Amino acid sequence: MPIYDLLRDALRAERPIALATVVDGTNVGAKLLVEPGVPVLGSLGNADLDRVVARDALGELEAGLTSIRHYGPHGEAKSDGVAVFMESFAPPPHMVIFGAVDFTAALARVAKVLGYRVTVCDARTVFATVARFPMADEVVSEWPDRYLARVGESLGPRDAVCVLTHDLKFDVPAIVGALRTRVGYLGAMGSRDTHARRLIRLADEDLDGDSLDRVMAPIGLDIGSRTPEETAVAVCAEIIALRTGHIGTGSLRDGTGSIH
Amino acid sequence: MKEVLADIDRWRAAGQRVAMARVVDVAGSGPRDPGATMVVNEAGEVAGSVSGGCVEAAVVAEALAVLCGERERGIISFGFSDEDAYAVGLTCGGTVRLFVEPLDW
Numbered sequence: 001m002p003i004y005d006l007l008r009d010a011l012r013a014e015r016p017i018a019l020a021t022v023v024d025g026t027n028v029g030a031k032l033l034v035e036p037g038v039p040v041l042g043s044l045g046n047a048d049l050d051r052v053v054a055r056d057a058l059g060e061l062e063a064g065l066t067s068i069r070h071y072g073p074h075g076e077a078k079s080d081g082v083a084v085f086m087e088s089f090a091p092p093p094h095m096v097i098f099g100a101v102d103f104t105a106a107l108a109r110v111a112k113v114l115g116y117r118v119t120v121c122d123a124r125t126v127f128a129t130v131a132r133f134p135m136a137d138e139v140v141s142e143w144p145d146r147y148l149a150r151v152g153e154s155l156g157p158r159d160a161v162c163v164l165t166h167d168l169k170f171d172v173p174a175i176v177g178a179l180r181t182r183v184g185y186l187g188a189m190g191s192r193d194t195h196a197r198r199l200i201r202l203a204d205e206d207l208d209g210d211s212l213d214r215v216m217a218p219i220g221l222d223i224g225s226r227t228p229e230e231t232a233v234a235v236c237a238e239i240i241a242l243r244t245g246h247i248g249t250g251s252l253r254d255g256t257g258s259i260h
Numbered sequence: 261m262k263e264v265l266a267d268i269d270r271w272r273a274a275g276q277r278v279a280m281a282r283v284v285d286v287a288g289s290g291p292r293d294p295g296a297t298m299v300v301n302e303a304g305e306v307a308g309s310v311s312g313g314c315v316e317a318a319v320v321a322e323a324l325a326v327l328c329g330e331r332e333r334g335i336i337s338f339g340f341s342d343e344d345a346y347a348v349g350l351t352c353g354g355t356v357r358l359f360v361e362p363l364d365w
Contacts, residue, residue, distance in 0.1 A: 004363060004365055008265050011261065011265060023335055024335060028333060029333045042365075066293070066294045085294075087295050088295075
């Protein structure tokens, strides 16, 4: 089967995969298709180069990076004989929203626009229904701690957990469970008073030193949001700002320097 | 690339050959990151994009040249800071390099 067909099928199935293409040097256009746990397909024209590039491509894929890397003709590092474009196709990031409340549907909609796979989770079966959240990819009726014990391992730096229940009996296990994962964003809805009460309860939990600093609460950027939709935009903007290191930088108009 | 798969399938099913242009490198300010993909068929139909619209027309011309064998697969550059760059530039002032090739793999 041609490389393109295998790549296309992997992309459609949302399997993580990387494509390495020689863009300059010997064998321009040669390709290596690299998928975790599967033998590589194709060749860049040299077995040593293939081995080094396959190894590096898996690293780039894990980090979700896409860039040009330079090698010698036999895969030597710090050499510039061959320029290889490493393109990572990582599966969409995952947003887990705890709490099947008014704000949940709006947040799920905005998250879908940004390309997230969205799970809505609430222990209360009456609220956690597909009919109420048709835009979500998955609606789960389960306690947050049990859900996270099951899927927490899969959460990484590109993923987000948003705790919207603002009810201590659900919030606390959701936050504690999420802090035990590598999730990149963890936000919790509620007023400053609500969060102060949450912090008192969380202080009783067995958490590492300053891990509570990871909790973004009250959730979202301060843009004066009132409606669920406006709040959803504020939450997603905060997720982007945290990932890019732009928290607290305000409007582009008021800054200096390059914007990209 | 995912957003252009359906167009590629349709064009190939109709017997059309396809060229693919991918952003491989961006220096300075640029509207699309590496990996942004545009595909062009023999009839000049286009799917996807590689910039904010600044260089697409020039990329279509290069892609068609690659398809009819007038140009080798390889890197083309657009931008103001590169002496070899095309006259067509990015309004944001950066340089973008694309890899253009026939989809024969």
